[in-house]
Structure formats: structure tokens, C-alpha cells
Amino acid sequence: MTPALRCVGLRQKFGDTVAVDGLDLEVERGEVFGLLGPNGAGKTTTIRMITTLLPAPPGAIQVMGRDVARQRTAVRRLIGYVPQQLSADGTLTGRENVALFARLYDVPRAARAAQVAAVLDAMDLTEVADRPSKTYSGGMVRRLELAQALVSAPQLLILDEPTVGLDPVARDGVWDRIASIRAATGMTVLVTTHAMQEADEHCERVALMHRGRIRAQGSPGELKDALGPDATLDDVFRHHTGNALTGDNENGGMRDVRAARRTARRVG
Amino acid sequence: MSALPVAPPAASVETEPGPLAVARTVASRIATTCLVELQKLRHDRTELVTRAIQPALWLLVFGQVFTRIRAIPTGSTPYLDFLAPGILAQSALFIAIFYGIQIIWERDAGVLAKLLVTPTPRIALVGAKAFAAGVRAVAQAVVVLVLALVLGVHLATNPLKIILLVVALLLGSAFFCCLSITIAGLVLSRDRLMGIGQAITMPLFFASNALYPVQLMPGWLQVINHVNPLSYEVDALRGLLVGTSARLLLDFGVLLASAAVMIAVASALLPRLARG
Numbered sequence: 001m002t003p004a005l006r007c008v009g010l011r012q013k014f015g016d017t018v019a020v021d022g023l024d025l026e027v028e029r030g031e032v033f034g035l036l037g038p039n040g041a042g043k044t045t046t047i048r049m050i051t052t053l054l055p056a057p058p059g060a061i062q063v064m065g066r067d068v069a070r071q072r073t074a075v076r077r078l079i080g081y082v083p084q085q086l087s088a089d090g091t092l093t094g095r096e097n098v099a100l101f102a103r104l105y106d107v108p109r110a111a112r113a114a115q116v117a118a119v120l121d122a123m124d125l126t127e128v129a130d131r132p133s134k135t136y137s138g139g140m141v142r143r144l145e146l147a148q149a150l151v152s153a154p155q156l157l158i159l160d161e162p163t164v165g166l167d168p169v170a171r172d173g174v175w176d177r178i179a180s181i182r183a184a185t186g187m188t189v190l191v192t193t194h195a196m197q198e199a200d201e202h203c204e205r206v207a208l209m210h211r212g213r214i215r216a217q218g219s220p221g222e223l224k225d226a227l228g229p230d231a232t233l234d235d236v237f238r239h240h241t242g243n244a245l246t247g248d249n250e251n252g253g254m255r256d257v258r259a260a261r262r263t264a265r266r267v268g
Numbered sequence: 269m270s271a272l273p274v275a276p277p278a279a280s281v282e283t284e285p286g287p288l289a290v291a292r293t294v295a296s297r298i299a300t301t302c303l304v305e306l307q308k309l310r311h312d313r314t315e316l317v318t319r320a321i322q323p324a325l326w327l328l329v330f331g332q333v334f335t336r337i338r339a340i341p342t343g344s345t346p347y348l349d350f351l352a353p354g355i356l357a358q359s360a361l362f363i364a365i366f367y368g369i370q371i372i373w374e375r376d377a378g379v380l381a382k383l384l385v386t387p388t389p390r391i392a393l394v395g396a397k398a399f400a401a402g403v404r405a406v407a408q409a410v411v412v413l414v415l416a417l418v419l420g421v422h423l424a425t426n427p428l429k430i431i432l433l434v435v436a437l438l439l440g441s442a443f444f445c446c447l448s449i450t451i452a453g454l455v456l457s458r459d460r461l462m463g464i465g466q467a468i469t470m471p472l473f474f475a476s477n478a479l480y481p482v483q484l485m486p487g488w489l490q491v492i493n494h495v496n497p498l499s500y501e502v503d504a505l506r507g508l509l510v511g512t513s514a515r516l517l518l519d520f521g522v523l524l525a526s527a528a529v530m531i532a533v534a535s536a537l538l539p540r541l542a543r544g
């Protein structure tokens with residue numbers, strides 16, 4: 001069986017900035033895979049290429065065996081995507097937010113209401129479903145976004161920094177939902193984060209990304225064991241990049257700080 | 269936990285959609301966006317009221333005063349009647365121009381990315397936005413028209429004319445909405461767009477026949493008036509609502525063509541907006 005995702009030699013430049021620099025990646029079906037790296041490493045750019053938001057040459061990216069450049073619409077139907085920012089529509093209720101995406105993914109009318117209710121329930125939002133989502137906490141908005149991404153029953157769920165800006169309890173809530181989604185559907189999950197600790201706990205396999213490239217890949221256990229008995233993923237990252245997690249690309253840092261501020265403002 | 273929907277083993281559509289499938293998607297997305305726009309209006313009715321304040325002032329102050337002093341010759345039509353369709357078009361213009369600012373906000377907030385990742389052709393997204401602007405404009409028009417009636421403007425009640433009025437508002441709003449999205453796609457930042465938006469909406473309004481008959485304009489202004497789609501929208505609205513002589517066929521032809529061109533241009537610029 002073809003892997004859920006295969007990237008070969010991905011490259012993306014913005015002016016003089018090389019955001020992704022020859023990235024190879026393979027995600028197996030049914031796993032929770034973590035793409036790890038500091039701000040500015042190129043995680044979001046990689047995700048934007050996989051999700052068809054940025055152009056990729058033919059042959060560079062395959063989702064479930066389909067080429068992103070040639071079968072763009074088919075690939076879009078296979079993907080569920082939650083961007084880094086908190087992006088639900090605050091004026092609509094939770095249910096309306098999810099129903100909108102059911103329509104945008106052409107969920108048949110007969111199945112729509114039940115499917116919307118099911119994903120809201122799975123994300124524990126049934127009780128607040130008919131309230132405007134601007135009244136939700138940050139963690140609830142994230143779960144609402146998961147519901148939006150799930151309502152089309154995607155095969156590859158892509159989450160860009162799903163826990164950034166959330167408090168520890170909300171963070172655990174999001175990871176718990178990711179685990180239960182995977183258990184219930186066998187869906188493949190690709191998640192980016194710069195929180196090594198979280199990835200260590202919740203991902204089966206991880207890839208460490210630095211300056212547009214993958215520097216190491218494997219299960220968190222393997223990677224740590226290779227380094228020594230008490231090693232953390234942070235140590236592994238430093239070992240492979242010669243860098244601490246902080247102070248990578250300053251530009252990327254700024255962009256993310258701005259995004260986080262916006263997110264914070266929306267969450268209140 | 270209730271059962272999550274599970275995907276069918278293979279994606280149902282493997283090849284890129286042909287023109288027919290795209291047309292179907294466009295229709296379906298327009299219906300969806302229309303529904304969402306109405307849902308938003310229902311949640312925030314105050315917007316209808318706040319957006320009615322400006323047209324109300326134009327009609328109440330400007331309209332009443334100029335009717336009384338008879339400064340603008342409008343023949344047998346009272347000036348207030350002449351003005352009402354112009355103010356209707358103006359309020360639709362302001363609503364539509366706002367959509368470019370909205371799409372930049374949607375880009376910054378990640379909403380646009382989420383929409384673009386759905387199996388929706390760019391042209392359907394833009395077409396849906398254009399239609400949404402029209403829906404808002406029509407909802408606003410109801411408020412403005414009620415106000416005009418209260419002020420004693422004689423309005424047509426012929427259902428056919430009302431339908432044509434709605435069509436004219438939809439087309440005009442589609443054009444200005446997509447003009448604004450196009451500028452957003454060119455300048456890419458909200459601040460610059462706000463500046464440009466302000467710099468063009470007022471001239472569009474004043475260089476049209478919304479406030480005064482074309483014959484009163486100096487020659488150079490008449491030229492601008494002739495290439496300004498707002499003038500054709502006003503001409504149609506005025507002909508339909510208060511029964512002035514209007515070139516309806518020309519008006520609708522120009523509105524339809526300019527809306528179609530602008531939707532195409534805005535769709536072409538949408539990927540640039542998403543990339544920026």
C-alpha cells in the first residue's frame with residue numbers, strides 16, 4: 001500500500017529566503033506523525049505545499065498515492081486541514097461553522113445534519129453547538145476546528161501547531177481528541193509543533209526539521225535511545241542541528257509572534 | 269463518543285473536474301455562501317441598522333434640503349425621488365467594497381487557507397463572495413427603501429421591476445466586491461487597501477449620476493461617468509424605481525459584462541493573495 005504522504009525533494013523560496021530546502025518525508029497510513037522544529041524551520045510552508053496552497057512540481061508530493069500537482073481536487077477531498085491560527089467564524093454558531101464545511105466538501109444533504117452532530121459530539125461541543133463561536137475559549141475553538149476538518153471524513157488530517165497559545169489543560173484536551181479520532185477512524189494524522197515534550201508524548205514517529213530540511217526521523221524512543229539513557233527530544237534536536245530550539249530564524253519567529261498575538265486577541 | 273464519519277476506501281472523484289462539474293460546484297457554493305450570509309445577518313441584525321445610518325442621513329438631510337431649495341433640476345421628478353436610487357446604489361457600493369478588506373482579514377486569520385483547501389474552484393469562491401455581497405446589498409436595500417417610502421418617495425411596486433432591481437443590485441455588488449478583492453490581491457495588506465478603498469469609493473460615487481443628472485456635469489466628468497459601472501447601476505435602479513427614462517438594456521449589458529470580467533480577474537489574483 002502506498003504511504004499516506006510522500007514528499008520528495010520539496011523546495012520553496014520566498015524571495016531570498018529558502019523556506020523548504022530539499023525535504024523528503026514519508027508518513028505511513030494510520031500513524032500520528034509529528035513534524036517538529038523551531039519557529040521559522042519551514043513547517044508551515046511544508047504544510048501549505050501539501051495542502052495545495054503553494055504550488056509544488058509534479059511528482060514531488062503524493063497523498064494516498066495521488067499527485068498533488070496533477071490531482072489537486074482529489075487530494076483536497078482526502079485532506080482535513082486545521083491552520084495555525086484560530087480560524088472559526090465568530091459570528092456563526094459552532095454548528096453553523098461545521099455545517100458550512102460539510103457543504104464545502106459536498107457531504108450529501110441526507111447525511112449532513114447527522115454527520116455534523118456526530119463530529120460536534122465527538123469533540124464534546126454538543127452543549128455549546130448553538131452558541132456563537134466567539135463565546136468559545138481557545139481550546140473550544142480548536143476542537144471546533146477539528147470538528148470542521150473531520151466532518152468530511154478525511155483520510156489525512158493535517159494540524160499546524162494545534163496546541164500553540166493554549167493553556168496546559170486545553171492542550172491535553174486537543175491531544176486527547178487527536179488520539180480518540182485516530183482510535184475511532186484509523187485516520188492518518190500529520191501534526192506540526194515546536195513543543196518537543198508534547199511530540200514526545202503524543203506522536204508515534206517524528207521528523208526533526210531545521211532550516212528547511214529534515215535532520216532526523218524515527219520514533220521518539222529510538223531517537224532518544226540512540227543518544228543516551230536520559231536524553232530528551234530537545235537533546236536529540238540539539239545533537240542533530242547544533243542548535244538550541246530557540247533563536248533559529250528570526251524572520252520566522254516574528255511572523256509566528258504576530259500570528260500568536262492575533263490568535264491571543266481572538267481568544268481574548 | 270458517537271461514531272465519527274469514516275471515509276470511503278477511495279476518493280470518489282479521481283480526475284480533475286470538467287466544466288460541467290465546475291459549474292455545478294459554483295452553483296452549490298453560491299447557495300452555501302448565500303445561506304451563511306443570511307445566518308450572519310440573523311446573528312447580527314444591528315449591522316443592518318448601523319449601515320442604514322449613512323444612507324438615512326443622505327436622504328434626510330441632503331435629500332430634503334435640496335428638494336426644498338430646488339438647486340438641482342431633475343425635471344418633473346422631485347429631487348428626493350431622483351436621489352433615493354442613487355443612495356441605494358451607494359449603500360450597496362460601500363458594502364461591496366468592504367469585501368476586499370474582509371478577504372485580507374480572512375487571509376490573516378487562516379480562514380481563506382481553510383476555504384482554499386476545500387474542493388472548491390477559485391472562481392466558485394470568488395463568485396460566492398460576489399453573490400454574498402449582493403445578498404447583503406439587497407437586505408440593506410430593503411431598509412433604505414422602507415426609509416424612502418416613509419419620506420414620501422413614490423416607488424414602483426411592479427413585481428417584475430422589483431426582480432430586475434434585485435438583479436441590478438446583485439450585478440453591481442458583484443462588480444464592486446470583485447474590484448475590491450482584485451485590489452486586495454494586488455496590494456496584499458489591509459492598511460494599503462483601506463487607503464485605496466477610501467481613495468476610490470468617494471470618487472466612484474461623486475463621478476456618477478447618483479446625486480445629479482449627467483447633463484449638469486462638466487465634460488470631463490461625463491467621460492468618467494460613462495466608464496463608471498456605478499452610473500449604469502444607478503440608471504437602472506432609477507428607471508425601475510421612480511420611472512425616469514433609462515437605457516435598461518445597455519445598463520444590464522454593461523453591469524453583466526463588467527461583473528463577469530471582474531469575477532474572472534479577482535479569481536486569477538486569489539492564489540497570489542493566499543501565497544502572500
Ligand SMILES: Nc1ncnc2c1ncn2[C@@H]1O[C@H](COP(=O)(O)OP(=O)(O)O)[C@@H](O)[C@H]1O
Pocket residue numbers: 014017018019037038039040041042043044045046249251252253255256543544
Ligand atoms: N509568505 C511568505 N513570504 C515570505 N517569507 C515567508 C513566507 N512564509 C514563510 N516565510 C519564511 O519562510 C521561513 C519558514 O517559515 P514557516 O514555514 O512559517 O516556518 P515554521 O512554520 O516552521 O515556523 C521563515 O523564514 C519565514 O519567514
Ligand SMILES: [Mg+2]
Pocket residue numbers: 043044045084160161256
Ligand atoms: Mg508555522
